[in-house]
Amino acid sequence: MLEITNLVKRYGQNDPVLKGLDLTVDGSSVVSIVGASGAGKSTLLRCINRLVEPTSGSIKLNGHELVNLRGSALRHSRRRIGMVFQGFNLIDRLTVMENVLSGRLGYVSFFQALTRRFPQTDIDRAFSLMERVGIAQYADKRADQLSGGERQRVAVVRALMQEPEILLADEPTASLDPKTSQQIMSLLQSLASEMSLPVLINIHNVTQARMYTDRIVGMRHGQMIFDGEPKDFNQDALDAIYGGIESPEEDGEDSGKKASQDQEASA
Numbered sequence: 001m002l003e004i005t006n007l008v009k010r011y012g013q014n015d016p017v018l019k020g021l022d023l024t025v026d027g028s029s030v031v032s033i034v035g036a037s038g039a040g041k042s043t044l045l046r047c048i049n050r051l052v053e054p055t056s057g058s059i060k061l062n063g064h065e066l067v068n069l070r071g072s073a074l075r076h077s078r079r080r081i082g083m084v085f086q087g088f089n090l091i092d093r094l095t096v097m098e099n100v101l102s103g104r105l106g107y108v109s110f111f112q113a114l115t116r117r118f119p120q121t122d123i124d125r126a127f128s129l130m131e132r133v134g135i136a137q138y139a140d141k142r143a144d145q146l147s148g149g150e151r152q153r154v155a156v157v158r159a160l161m162q163e164p165e166i167l168l169a170d171e172p173t174a175s176l177d178p179k180t181s182q183q184i185m186s187l188l189q190s191l192a193s194e195m196s197l198p199v200l201i202n203i204h205n206v207t208q209a210r211m212y213t214d215r216i217v218g219m220r221h222g223q224m225i226f227d228g229e230p231k232d233f234n235q236d237a238l239d240a241i242y243g244g245i246e247s248p249e250e251d252g253e254d255s256g257k258k259a260s261q262d263q264e265a266s267a
């Protein structure tokens with residue numbers, strides 16, 4: 001279970017970007033986070049996996065406090081949090097299998113990591129997950145020889161190799177065409193249920209949020225102003241979240257602006 005209480009994030013001396021956010025995610029639910037550009041969606045995910053430092057508040061994952069962790073405690077907590085990015089963040093010159101196995105780097109010794117010698121159990125698990133998402137035939141291909149949808153499947157498997165307790169996805173379909181986007185959203189939905197994994201997805205595409213997630217959280221100016229089921233995500237909710245700011249995206253209109261930022265944050 002993820003329990004976020006009174007989370008505040010302020011960059012430098014600026015106004016807070018997250019203003020006392022509360023959010024609880026339980027079980028295998030798939031939660032989408034929607035909101036206009038700048039609402040604080042990425043900051044929220046990055047606070048959870050500590051790519052950015054929360055200013056105050058509490059983030060508990062299955063009872064373990066994540067805020068204020070340092071050093072090895074932070075590294076250990078990070079491996080329990082899988083992350084998927086818009087720009088995939090694969091290492092292009094490595095094979096699909098090598099990319100996937102890099103999800104185990106937090107678990108093996110320094111020597112094993114250096115020589116990339118992974119236990120057979122890791123290799124078996126990698127094959128099994130790659131088969132599950134339909135990329136096992138590409139195991140020995142270089143990552144840069146795959147299509148966008150295939151690359152995102154590699155990134156999903158790499159995150160699952162961490163045996164995460166939660167999966168965070170920051171605009172995972174924004175670099176993909178509409179059909180491939182839907183396949184990836186459907187895959188995330190199925191995996192969440194099969195693995196009893198909570199999944200949090202930042203997404204601009206409200207059509208996909210409605211279609212593929214169990215719950216929608218709407219943010220505006222660092223505050224949560226909608227939290228409910230897709231069936232209740234009506235025009236009033238849309239107006240409250242986006243009114244006077246911008247129109248939400250429908251299929252095929254996602255921007256690609258996050259990719260370069262995510263590349264920097266690559267695992």
Ligand SMILES: Nc1ncnc2c1ncn2[C@@H]1O[C@H](COP(=O)(O)OP(=O)(O)OP(=O)(O)O)[C@@H](O)[C@H]1O
Binds near residue numbers: 038
């Ligand atoms: N590293 C940073 N330093 C300073 N300000 C930042 C930093 N990262 C984000 N911000 C600011 O925080 C606010 C929220 O940004 P964030 O990326 O979390 O929003 P978002 O809802 O994910 O937007 P988008 O949908 O465009 O990705 C923005 O005003 C942004 O400029």
